[in-house]
Each structure stands twice: as C-alpha cells, then as structure tokens.
Amino acid sequence: MNLGKFVERLLQLIPVLFGVSTIVFVMMLFTPGDPVDIMLGDQHVTEQMERALRHDMGLDLPPVERFFKFLGNAAKGDFGLSYYHRAPVAEVIASRLPATIELSLVALIIGLTISIPLGVLAAVKKNSMFDRIATVTSLFGISMPGFWFGILLLILFAVNLHWLPVAGRSGFSFEVEPITHLLLVDSLLRGRPDAFWDALKHITLPAITLGLPLASILMRVTRASMLDVLDRDYITFAEAKGLSRMKVIGKHALKNALIPTVTVAALQAGSLLGGSMVVETVFGWPGLGRLVVESIFVRNYPLIQAAVLFYAFTYVMLNFVADILYTVLNPRVKL
Amino acid sequence: MNIPVLEIENLKTCFDTRDGMVTAVDGVSLKVNKGECLGIVGESGSGKSVTFGSVMGLVKKPGFIAEGSIRFNGRELVGLNGKEYRRLRGKEIAMTMQDALTALNPAYTVSNQIIEVLLAHDDALTGSRRSKKKQARGKAIEMMQLVGIPAAESRLDDYPHQFSGGMRQRIMIAIALSCKPTLLIADEPTTALDVTIQAQVLELIADIQDKLVMSVVLITHDLGVVAEYCDRVMVMYAGQIVESGPTRDVIDNPQHPYTQGLLNSIPRLSDLDRKITPIEGSVPELIGLAEECRFMGRCLKATDACKTLIEMRDNGVDHQVRCINAGMVL
Amino acid sequence: MTDIGSTPDMNKLNTVAGETLFKRNMKLFASSKLSLFFSAMAIGFILMALGAPLFAPHDPNEADLFLRLLPPAWMEGGDWSYVLGTDALGRDVLSRIIYGSRGSIFIGACVILVATTVGVLAGLAAGYLGGWVDVVISRLVDILLGFPYLIFAIALIAMSGPGLQNIIFALAYKEWVIPCRVVRGETLATRDVEYVEAARAMGASKRYIMLKEILPNILSPVMVVSTVRMAHVIILEASLSFLGLGVQPPTASWGSMVADGRSYMLDEWWLSTFPGLAILLLVLSINVVSQGLRDAFDPKFHD
16 A cells, blocks of 8 residues: 555545544533633632633633644643543543443444344345344344433343343452453453453443444445345356355455445444443443533533544544545555 | 257246246257357347356346256256356356456456466366465466466466456456366457457457367357357347357348348448448337247338247258248348 | 346336336335335324324323332233323323424424535535535535534533523534535536536526526435434434433433433333333334335335
C-alpha cells in the first residue's frame, strides 16, 4: 500500500476532527447555566476567588480565544476538573475507559463469530428451514431494544436461574493487579483462573446484550453479500473447474463476500460505543458510558464535553479504519 | 474411436420461475466427434449456453434437466452425483466463459487460480504438498507461455484486473486447458474482445486443438467465426436446433429461413451493393409454447402448414433442417 | 454475462396487459402472508395510538395504591380488569402501554418527517447545485457523521434538557444526514439524464428542475430508507427514555416504563417485559414491512 496515499488520507481527517471539536465547543457554549456557579454549588467564595477561577477556566475570554484555549488544553490532555469526582476529567475518564473497551471488544468478538458462519450457511442454504430461522432470528435481533433484551436476560439468567451475577464487573476478593486493565486478560496473565471465571461470568450477559444486535446486522450483511457473490461468474467458473464445494465457497466466495461484513463491522463498532451507554446502565457496568449518563444528571459538563469529544474522535478513527480495511481487502480498489 | 466424445439426445432443460415454466432447451440432440470443432450459433436466449451448462452439470435452481441423455465418451452424465461430476469438470471437460474479467476471481492472483486446478486434478504431480505446488507452478508458467502471455513468470502473481482483456481470455483458456481436457467448451470466447484480438484467440484455440487432439465446442453468435474455424455447425433458435451440418454446406447452402436470414444480415466486402436485410420481429417467449414452428412469426415463407410440430429432416448429405419449406429459396 | 445456468431475464416477461411494474410488485408484496400480517400489525399500532382513549380500559395516570403491583390476569392474584397487571403506583399497565404508543409513534414520525424534509432539500441542493453549496453541506454531513448517534443526541439533550420537543430535535439533528446522502447520490446520478437536459434546454429554472423533474424520481429510495430509519428512531427514542433523558413522567413512555420496572425485576417481571415487548412488536412490524417492500421491488428476487 502506498504510504504517501495513506498519510494523505490520514491528513484528510483533520478538517473533520476540527469540525467535530468545533461542534463540541459550540455545544458547550450554549449549555445553560454558568459553569462556575454549578461547580461551586453552595460553597461561598470571595469575589476575588471567583474571578480567579473564571480566569483559570478561561471563561473571561472571548469565544474564539476560548476555543483555541480549549483545543490547546485538549491537546495536552487537560480537560478541566470534574468537581463531582474531585479529580481531573481526563483521569476520571481514563479510569473508566478500560471497562468499556473490554466490553466492546468482547461484544465485537461475539458479533463476528456468530454472524459470519451463520450468514454464510444461510446464503448457501438459501430458503431452507435453516435460512428462514436465521433470517427471522436476525430480524428479531435488530428489532429488539437493547435495554429490554438486557433486562430480559437478567430476569432469566440472574434472577430466576441464578447462573450469572446481576450486576457489576467483578465480585469481591477477585482483585487482580492490572497490566492491560482488561480484566479477562490480566487475570490470565497473573495466573488467577478464579478471577478469570469471575470476570467472565460478569461480562457474559452485558456482552451478549451488546453483541447480539450487532451479530444480527452482520449476519444479514454477510448473507446478502454471500448471495450476491454466489451469483457471480467467477463462482460458476470455479465450479466449472471441478473444485470441491468447500473450495468454491470457503475460498472463492468467502473472501469476496466478507468485504462488506468487515467494513460494516468497523462502522458498527462505533455504535457499540453508543450502545454501551445503555448496556452499562442496565448491568451496572463501571464504564465510560454509565459515567456519561450519570454526569448528565449532575450536570457535570466538563466531563460530558470531554467524553463526547473522545467518542467522536474514536468514531472518526474507526470510520477511517473501515475505509482502509476496504482497500486492503479489495485488490481492485486502490487507496 | 467410433464413440463420439459428446452425445446429447433429446435434452430438455427447464426453469421453474414465478412467471411460469420456461423451457430453455427443448429437445436438443447433437454429437461431437473426436478432434472435431463444432460451432453453435444462436442469439441470446436461443438456449445455446444453457445446453452446455447442462452438459457441465452447472444448471442451478430453479433450473433442472427434465428429459434427455448426455453421454460423454459413452458415459451418462444426467443424474451423475456431485462428486463424480467434479472429477470430470476441469479435467476431462473444460469450459471458458464469455467475460474473462468476471470469470476470474478478483481477490486471488492468476497463479493461484491456475495452480488450484492442477492441484485438484493433475495426477502427475507427486510428493509432498509443497513439492506439488512447486511442480504445479512450473506447469502454470508453461501454460501461460503456451497461450502466449509475455513474461509469464514475472506476471504469474499478478491479479486479473492487471491484465488486458485479451490476456485475460488467454489466461482463462490456460486454466481450462491446464489438465489437457478431452473436450473444451468455449462460450463466446471472442465476444468481449477487439476484432484483432479475436483472431489471435481463435488461432490459439485452433492451434492447441491440433496439438492436443482436443474436441472443441465453439458457442458464438458470430457466423464469421464459425465459418473460419469450425468443422460442423448447428444453428439454434428458441431452444431448438433448426439446422445442422458441415460448415461449408450450411454456409454455402443454408436451408432454414433463420440461417438464411442470419447470413443475409452480414455485410460482405465482396458484395458492397447488396442490401442487408434484417430479420423482422423478435424471439418468442419461452413459456407455454404451442406445437408449431417457432420461427413462424418472422418467417417470410410461413404457411398454415407450419402450425404443427416440426421435426428435423434430412436435406442433403449430413445436413438437417427443421423446416418443411427447406430448399425453397425466396 | 454468461447465462449457462441462470434464469432467463424475466422482467421482459411482463404481466397482464396494462399492468405496470409498480402494480405487479405491490401485488407481489401483498401475496406474502407475512407482509400482510405485519402490515396489519403496524397499522394496528398506529390505530392504537390514534384511538388510545377508546382502547385503553383505564386512565393511564389513575393511581390506586390499593391495587399496586398486581400480576397479569392469568397469574395468581391477577385481575381481568387489569389484564397486564399494575405498576408500583397502581396504574394499569395495559392502558399505559396503549397511551405510550402515542409518544413513540409520534416522536418517530416527527423525527423522520423533519429529517427527511431537511435531508431531501439539502441533498437536492448539494447534488444539483454543486459548487460551494455541495462542499458546505458535504462537510457538515461528514462532521455530523463523526458522532455516534446516541452520543450526539445525549449531548444535545444534556444541553437543552429533556422533553418532547428537545428529543425530536436532538434526534433529527443527526437523522437528516441519512436521507441527505441518499438524495445527493441519486441527484448526482440523474442530474445529466436526458429529460433533465430537455427541461434545461427549455429554460426551466434550477428550482423547477430540482423539484419537478428530479425529485419524483428519487422518491422511492428515500421512502425505503425512511421506513428503515423509522424503526431505528423508535428504538433510539425508547433508549433515551429508558435512560431518563426522554419523555418525562407522568407521561407514559415505553422506554421509561421499562426503566421503572427495573427496580421490581426480582418479583414483578411484567413491569419491564410488556412495554419492551410492545417496542419489539412495533419495530418488528416496521422492519418486516420495509423488507417486504424492498424485496417485492427488487428485480433480482426470483424464486
């Protein structure tokens, strides 16, 4: 792949990222209420201190200057203080981020491993009983509200069957020294199989809740794409060559069929971020999503701002990855 | 030596669509002898491609073979199970398709696509999987050179889209011939190509046919191609064969009004003053056809007598026509 | 295209004389029992929303603390006048579900309406007028697309506070981007087609061409996209309500009903289950209908 072109594409992201930052900033400007007042709450401070605080936060500057101060600070990783947590916003977000990342990763894995084989089989056995069931199930999968599905799973598996825990990410006495901050990985790295099982039990329901709708979408995409590919001339030609069914489908069809699947997956990974807010709330998962929701109710604007910026940046990068993936998988399309 | 390489008897292939039962191939019978080149001429929808799709066993739902027999070297193919068919395809009977760009998998290199056929069918490869691959690679280079791809070795690992149209068609031929099949079915090998490249590709096929003593079926809508390269020719219309015979005979002395019409609509350099007469009308729908001549609506010689089932009848040495008014020249 | 094993082109084989392709496809759509069933269900929901006062057995806000937390009628302790049970305040679950449909459907319809109108106009302008108009609109689209859907909506609501109007705007702000992209693409494709050239040659104004020539021909993909998006928007609205950021109490909303039922998950499972089921059925019926329409109009759907 051409490095020059890659860098060029990367640079094209800058205006978008700039635009995104602008919008986040504008949102902040229009938020009702005075930040300093909210921050101080009932505390009494002298006028001098108040002015100093305003100056510190750059609130006395005109909007454009404020914007650049905002950008400058963001670049340094300084997003202000979360008075609610009595800590810098960046720190708070960083502490909750691994939980969300871990959840999203597991959900993504679940989504891919279920959808691809099912989608391929459904296409190959088009209109069979298997296909019909798969199609109907995926239809339910995309029609179901995530929060309801999660609660249903909770009622069934946690409340009634007691197989799995009701909430949280890990039980007591399963503390593990973090390396990657991903509990599942760390517990194995530290040789704590008991902690691993505990973490696994906790992540199962939330990951399924997040991953199943994704799997439904990907299954439909894979099936549609596979059907399209199976109709192509090169499949007929491959059969005319006398190749085995496995080779025709597993080799010739699959590589081409998976292109849309993978690109859609990369795009959907972004909406996993949004979906995690709901799922984390349902399962009491200590991640960034739940943090954002909580912050809205306590009007912790600096944190919300930083989080939105973070989500947006991640989403833009994910879209970029999807574009790159597409060019890599499809030899005909050049960067 | 006496058994024809391919013998089709009363083949009927239908498609069960939501608009009705389409009979794409209706009672086709033909023979291909060893070392012979048979030309099949017809327009789109005449059933020529489906006939040979049936021979290859590649007719997919909702299509199916309703009646008839297909014998390859005496062996019955209709009803053959998948595994057996796969042993034949690519190895004994090979096929090329019209558009090489869509027939070659864009996601894999050319070498990959040639080698996989060899690995699947070539019994002459010996040893471990790695050594087989190496041998196959060597053979692939040979095949590429045989079909005239320059710098074969260095281009072996390129992707199909990196070649020109003519080269791609040659690569497809290379793939088809890599296991030295007994029968090659070339479906419109030149339709997607420039005129100059057409000649090259056809010469190539003729050349290899001589070298390997291979039988070839050349499916085309171009009578000029047939005239130049085929020993015998069959003209198809609306799912039936309407005329068949040695090429020279059929071209010099066409009996069926459709064949005559086809020949009349070709401009000839030798006769610049002659008016080109197109055939009026269009091909009938292939659903629920009545038992009558299918060309009737467009035929200038049609009479009421044509409203019955018309069979092939002999009209000269080894020359058959599906017309009761054959021999009459308007 | 080789056709050795594929069905001959069936679209030429039309239909009964005089029957247009549209009519034939609609007939095809109607021939599927599934499509008809779910169309009926979707219509049923709409009727339910419109005629809520007629259908609901009780006032959705009428609280009777003596009757709180009744189970569904078929269970022990249930009461047939409160078929699906009652909530923590003694309000009838069924009535609240019926009234809740109003919020979901109304908001969904509003968002789609606003978003489609804005999106179509923006897309037409961007596609047809090109130049800086296109650049500005496309940039805006790219930037808005940089936000995950829910995040953006939540941020807007954080700013403006929850409430009916705010939700509609919060969702519409991102939603218009989707029809805009579709319309822009279609407009670009049809911009230089003959009948448009002809109109231009006759001196038609740009506005005329955009609205009278191009628009009617790009409507069908827009309609398809809109129905698909409607399902999405309904789920989003429910999610927002679930998080407490949507329609506020005491108005009945399916999302917030599910949220309220969470505290009673251990024993009174029906409080969360039935409202969620309603969302599922409504969205499912919309999805089935839109899929059915897409299949019926798809020429490759030979079976």
